[in-house]
Amino acid sequence: xxxxxxxxxxxxxxxxxxxxxxxxxxxxxxxxxxxxxxxxxxxxxxxxxxxxxxxxxxxxxxxxxxxxxxxxxxxxxxxxxxxxxxxxxxxxxxxxxxxxxxxxxxxxxxxxxxxxxxxxxxxxxxxxxxxxxxxxxx
Amino acid sequence: xxxxxxxxxxxxxxxxxxxxxxxxxxxxxxxxxxxxxxxxxxxxxxxxxxxxxxxxxxxxxxxxxxxxxxxxxxxxxxxxxxxxxxxxxxxxxxxxxxxxxxxxxxxxxxxxxxxxxxxxxxxxxxxxxxxxxxxxxxxxxxxxxxxxxxxxxxxxxxxxxxxxxxxxxxxxxxxxxxxxxxxxxxxxxxxxxxxxxxxxxxxxxxxxxxxxxxxxxxxxxxxxxxxxxxxxxxxxxxxxxxxxxxxxxxxxxxxxxxxxxxxxxxxxxxxxxxxxxxxxxxxxxxxxxxxxxxxxxxxxxxxxxxxxxxxxxxxxxxxxxxxxxxxxxxxxxxxxxxxxxxxxxxxxxxxxxxxxxxxxxxxxxxxxxxxxxxxxxxxxxxxxxxxxxxxxxxxxxxxxxx
Numbered sequence: 330x331x332x333x334x335x336x337x338x339x340x341x342x343x344x345x346x347x348x349x350x351x352x353x354x355x356x357x358x359x360x361x362x363x364x365x366x367x368x369x370x371x372x373x374x375x376x377x378x379x380x381x382x383x384x385x386x387x388x389x390x391x392x393x394x395x396x397x398x399x400x401x402x403x404x405x406x407x408x409x410x411x412x413x414x415x416x417x418x419x420x421x422x423x424x425x426x427x428x429x430x431x432x433x434x435x436x437x438x439x440x441x442x443x444x445x446x447x448x449x450x451x452x453x454x455x456x457x458x459x460x461x462x463x464x465x466x467x
Numbered sequence: 468x469x470x471x472x473x474x475x476x477x478x479x480x481x482x483x484x485x486x487x488x489x490x491x492x493x494x495x496x497x498x499x500x501x502x503x504x505x506x507x508x509x510x511x512x513x514x515x516x517x518x519x520x521x522x523x524x525x526x527x528x529x530x531x532x533x534x535x536x537x538x539x540x541x542x543x544x545x546x547x548x549x550x551x552x553x554x555x556x557x558x559x560x561x562x563x564x565x566x567x568x569x570x571x572x573x574x575x576x577x578x579x580x581x582x583x584x585x586x587x588x589x590x591x592x593x594x595x596x597x598x599x600x601x602x603x604x605x606x607x608x609x610x611x612x613x614x615x616x617x618x619x620x621x622x623x624x625x626x627x628x629x630x631x632x633x634x635x636x637x638x639x640x641x642x643x644x645x646x647x648x649x650x651x652x653x654x655x656x657x658x659x660x661x662x663x664x665x666x667x668x669x670x671x672x673x674x675x676x677x678x679x680x681x682x683x684x685x686x687x688x689x690x691x692x693x694x695x696x697x698x699x700x701x702x703x704x705x706x707x708x709x710x711x712x713x714x715x716x717x718x719x720x721x722x723x724x725x726x727x728x729x730x731x732x733x734x735x736x737x738x739x740x741x742x743x744x745x746x747x748x749x750x751x752x753x754x755x756x757x758x759x760x761x762x763x764x765x766x767x768x769x770x771x772x773x774x775x776x777x778x779x780x781x782x783x784x785x786x787x788x789x790x791x792x793x794x795x796x797x798x799x800x801x802x803x804x805x806x807x808x809x810x811x812x813x814x815x816x817x818x819x820x821x822x823x824x825x826x827x828x829x830x831x832x833x834x835x836x837x838x839x840x841x842x843x844x845x846x847x848x849x850x851x852x853x854x855x856x857x858x859x860x861x862x863x864x865x866x867x868x869x
Contacts, residue, residue, distance in 0.1 A: 332780070343848065346847065348853065361867060362866070365815075367776075369850050390772060390773070390774055392776040392780070393776065
């Protein structure tokens, strides 16, 4: 099967591969997929005090399109607030990478990975920060 | 050394230059129709076809009259299974085959089921071989045909054809063997084997694509219902003008296989062992299928925690194939590896290396170095590898299957 140039570029030069320490300040971790299905994505975001994603890391077990999808979203989430990041749609990922129909599930997985990372972040810090913000306002 | 390196000889082989040379005059110069009885053009072509038939028969030790030309192994299998089932349907309607057979067999048997036949699909043991007791238990009073492949295309294991033949003969049941992956790789003696029908392909043995043959035993005589009708060629078993040049190619390819098999196999075995030794220096690799009951050409390995398709993409200088089916919409990995009881994870992580006539030690060494580097790179990127290294038991994780 022929891959698009963008998939090959992300696959050969993946952006932001690696991991943050799970307990590092402001880090949210999302892991989606299953080995039995042939793909697992781990996406991590590091969020600043202002709620903006400063940095991201990924590790992916999966085909070239899955690796490219996760590499791409680590670039896209940077500079976005967590709520903005959670609005990234799989169709945008699929379009950017020109994924063929059989690879659409890779982009869905990448969208799920962002949502899972954001949810993990909110679970860890979301309430505390909201409380903080509330306190400042008062 | 030229890149990319071809290590996918079980998909197809190049036509041996000596074979191609033999074929060419039959396209331009000796172009006659072998069925033309009235002039020398026809006689010349017929002579070449019969010489090729004798060469094919000699490789498998049968009478040339027992060989019928077809377009390839898929057609041979279709003719053998449908032809026998239709002819003997008054005797019974039950067929036995194996879950790890090639799709040419499995799909043909499925079609026969749609036509009212019944089929048993045998499991294999973890080594890829069938359990003779299970086979014996599968026979029914109305069983008419058993079909088993000689050499498996994905994992290269060799089934015990002599024993299965004895069992089938003792039950009075026809036995078909798909030998597409066996010719030139392991000795075949049809004078000794209790095999009634055997399918062959040219292009897996350095012959051209588009030609194959079916062996149809004469003593005891096997009857078939023809599947292609027309001019009554090939004693009515398979009508259609013979492709002289293709047949000449298959004959020469099989002649070379007979003459060179012993020497070639020991050379390829040495290459395979070299490849295996190199791969075993990588952590967490598993050979799929029995290593002893196996043709020397095949090495099917799972690289745990690395997905097969991404590995193939990484080793683009090496032409191999994967048991991962990430390319298909179903997301189902290789049905052959699953039938061995391999986990889906390991099936998704498998690569098939198949060696052949034109591979060199230098190519094998390059492949080993390349694989080592790429597996390491992909594992650095793999969350599963990270978890494995952290001592997490992956089986204990609750995965969200999708």
